[in-house]
Amino acid sequence: VLIQDIGEKGLLEKLHRFCPPDIIGDDAAVLEIECEKECKKLVITTDMLLDGVHFSHQTTSAEDAGWRAAAANLSDLAAMGATPLGITVGLGLPGNAEVNWVERLYQGMTACLQQYDTPILGGDIVRSPITTIAITALGTVNSDLIIRRSGAQVGDAIVVTGYHGASRAGLELLLHPEAGPFLSPSDKEVLIKAHQRPEPRLDVLPILKEIFTPYTNNISHPVHIAGMDSSDGLADAVLQICHASNVGAVLDYDQIPIPPSFGDWLTEEKSLDYVLYGGEDFELVLCLPFTLACTLVEQLQLLGQGTAIIGKIQKDTKVILQDKNRLFPEQVLRSDQGFQHFSPMSN
């Protein structure tokens, strides 16, 4: 069945079952604001995704496209320290799109959202020559626990909440099924899943809350946290945080977690390229005082692998990657380029 056969109204009726019936059906969705003792802030973020740019039929099923769209927006909320309230979905669809494709898109979105009790708060559908998904996510955060890019301080430890590079490696395996011949099927599956079904790190927020609670409202011992998600890559995240905070960073090559299966497949250079510049891992990159960072990593290790303190914030505004074993020279990371190959052979 094609969209043009059932029309916008017919499609809306089919999609209504993905939304809470008491929330939709008016000019806008209505949400309760909890009036608690703690003062909360609203957090809002919007993403536009286009067929052929942000998802493709080669590597992305409708369900995966939906999951990834939802995950990317929830990750933006997690990056602010915010718990989701809901999302709205604007869709631009060609008349000859399959109704089934759209329903599977919504199934993928809700599969991701349901893990975090997050409803779809309605949206809008228009006919468009190109499939376009516009998602706006809404959340709340306690004023004390808000995570901004600015606010990283000299001496802060830089924490990653999990592995980087896995999503990029998974994409490579989808594009070139013959790649990684020495990888086990389960290793391949883990990497492909990292690409198709990334998990927003909302599970990190209760841990942060627990760690920070003794310090909130403690004016003599205020603590701070800065950070963002690594949707555009680990290097980009560190660079953006440093730029917003007017500081720099030193990253230790030895301390950056690399997905274990990379050793059976990729050169050290290629591994580092994926880890630093791969993108779409949707982990959090957080800057906070060293002792708190240690507690955080200890707690995060109970949730999964690949979490570590990978470096520290410095005054000099450069972001430097250094190798203590001196296998390669120190290099300055920049946003306008990928990894600079360190072997003289590759120049």
Place this chain on the structure above:
Amino acid sequence: VLIQDIGEKGLLEKLHRFCPPDIIGDDAAVLEIECEKECKKLVITTDMLLDGVHFSHQTTSAEDAGWRAAAANLSDLAAMGATPLGITVGLGLPGNAEVNWVERLYQGMTACLQQYDTPILGGDIVRSPITTIAITALGTVNSDLIIRRSGAQVGDAIVVTGYHGASRAGLELLLHPEAGPFLSPSDKEVLIKAHQRPEPRLDVLPILKEIFTPYTNNISHPVHIAGMDSSDGLADAVLQICHASNVGAVLDYDQIPIPPSFGDWLTEEKSLDYVLYGGEDFELVLCLPFTLACTLVEQLQLLGQGTAIIGKIQKDTKVILQDKNRLFPEQVLRSDQGFQHFSPMSN
């Protein structure tokens, strides 16, 4: 200058000046929730607008396209009784779009938004073969004063907050400049402005609040209000409210305000067609007890013309248009058709 010349980053930098600097620059925008005594609800709405469908270069300048996009979303908030907190803007733009066009789009949006102290809370930009504007608007409303489509009760008066049909007439004048030869230039200007620069009726909300305040928290004398905006036409609004409330309505032809200049231009049939089915006037259609409706109309008349009680809610679920002067027979309004021409000659 074309978008492809300055890239997404270059364009974002130019557009940042339309957003409050303390709100953007992170993964998501942050908003204060006022923790007052009154318990408020959040209201959220999303619209997708496409070049060639929702605006066209023939009748819409970039500024007007921006104004109308903002106005349509603010109108959805007004329709819920909600005061705006802000909007997010997702843009899909062809690489050969003019940077100047995008800036003028934002100028139009902010010109409309500034009237209601409403900020742009950031957004997203992607390259797309077709210009696409995805707007999400966020607002708050006191639980007591929320306006839903459902909730109209038998005997309620139906109030329009202003003229209908003016936007459709303005569009006609833009498409056919030779139309309406007997209209004065200022009449034409009023109608064209109704199309290009519609005003969301947020100015109605303080009046509603004033009228309803004696009744809020009064359990022995609860009052109710139902309604929506008339973005898809007056007939559509009445039909949608009746459908959601499981009631019907009787509209009095004599009581429906018709823009005064229509008499110098349009036949009675054509006038009624524009008034009932024209759309995009962004007035409110409200159902409330008769005495409160009288007070409301009295107050609204201080703001402008074209407000009136146009009919009442009835038990029978049909929506009937009747003419007390019996110039034409009673007719049943339906959403799937335009005005049924009442003259036997036109059949």
